[in-house]
Amino acid sequence: MKKPAHETRQHILDVTRALMTRKGYTAVGLAEVVAAAGVPKGSFYYYFKSKEEFGLALLDEYFSAYLATVDRLLTAEGAGAERLVAYFQYWKDTQGSDFPDDKCLVVKLGPEMCDLSEDMRTVLRKGTDAIIQRITRCAARGQADGSISPAIPAPELAESLYQLWLGASLLAKLNDSTTPFDTALTASRTLLS
Template identity: 65%
Template structure:
């Protein structure tokens, strides 16, 4: 039985995410995505107008799914500082395992697609801003509950997010989790 349009579109995006998490955006052709998904070659444009629209949908779906996983961590009943530490421990655990399901597409695709597509760059910009806003709100909560020293919460949130993006990149380069340990040490000192 044929899958409904939305279900098939979702299936194509899920297959593509696994492929692109391993290989990147430009290294994965539409033929590879469609054959892996078991979708006839000519039907891609029924689901997406272009590869760029496809990439945009892939990133939008990634951010929605990622935010749904991290919101409960950052909004838990623990102190602001403890919530942030739990989030960054979660980051470390999910970025150094072999599963492609939880890998950060910002790290994998960010530098690659920003020069190729303004639309995809904007999705990345908006998605990362939403993450930084959640971190900022958690820092503000920590300042209120006394677990974080008073600070410019926006600047601290941006700096910590950038620190962890860099740690993820270096973990890939060095094939080591040491960068996550270093980032965690710095994060603890930044939180006071």
């Protein structure tokens, strides 16, 4: 039985996300995509006019799902500091795992995609800005509830924390170790107190 169109499109995105998370954007060619997805080449072009359009769809979907998770974690019950620590613990748990579906596409594909396309750079920038905005709101609430020090303005604190965790993700990849996440978690707690 033939899958509905939206399921086939989603299947192509899901299969290719796992491939690209392991190999990178440019290392995965169209032949590999259609073979892994088990669809004819024409099906790919039915849903995506080009590999760049596919990359944009992949990033849009990633940020949509990731921001829903961030919203859930940062708006949960508890003080602002508690919610931010829970978010960074989630980051450590997912980025330190061996499951490609959990990997951050900003870390894995961001630098590569930014060099290839201004449209992809724009999607990545908007997505990361949205993450930082959510961290900023949670930090401001934490400063208001007294769980986060007001010494650093919330926008600056949020930007610093996000950069810290992006750096930790890169070092974890380079060192094949989760130690950078432990260091980032300790530094985050210090910045929040």
